[in-house]
Amino acid sequence: MSAPSREPFRSRRGRLMATVMAVVSIVLFALLAVLVSGVDEGGWVVADRVMMAVIGVGLALVLWRWAAVRAVPDDTGLNVHNLIGQRHIAWDEIEDVTFDDGDPWVSLHLKDTETVAVMAIQRADGPSSRAEAQRLADLVAASRHQP
Secondary structure (H helix, E strand, O other): OOOOOOOOEOOHHHHHHHHHHHHHHHHHHHHHHHHOOOHHHOOOOHHHHHHHHHHHHHHHHHHHHHHOOEEEEOOOEEEEEOOOOEEEEEHHHEEEEEOOOOOOEEEEEEOOOOEEEEEEEEHHHOHHHHHHHHHHHHHHHHHHOOO
16 A cells, blocks of 8 residues: 655635635725725715725735645644644644534544644535545554554
8 A cells, every 4th residue: 555645735626716706806896996986976085995905905815814724744743724823733643534424624633632623625625525535534544553
C-alpha cells in the first residue's frame, strides 16, 4: 500500500464560490456607490457612498478568508486553517476522522474529547469530498504506524 498524498486539502467549489462572490461584491457595491442619486436630488451624501464601498470591500475580505480555508498535512500533524483561526494538530492527538451524512465538513475527534472542524473538506464538493475525507483518515492511520 502506498503512502497517502500529503497535498493540502482545499474545497474546490467553496473556494470558487467565495472568489466569484468577492469580485461580485466589490463590483456591485462600487457601482452602487457611484450610481446612487447625489445630494442635489436629495439622495446620498459622500459619506454614504464611501460607506457603501467600504461594505463591499469588507464583504469581499470575508469571502477571501473563506477562499483561503485549507488543511495542510506535514510530518508532525495537520495545520487546519478554518474561517476563523488556525491550529496545528499533532497526528497523535487525533482519535478519529468523521464525515457523517449531513455534515457540512469533516470533523476531527481529538483524544482530549474536543472536536475540530476541517472546513477544507466540504460536502459541497460532491463525491470528491468523500475521497478527501478518506485520504485524511489514511494519513492519520499512516502516522500511527510510523516508528
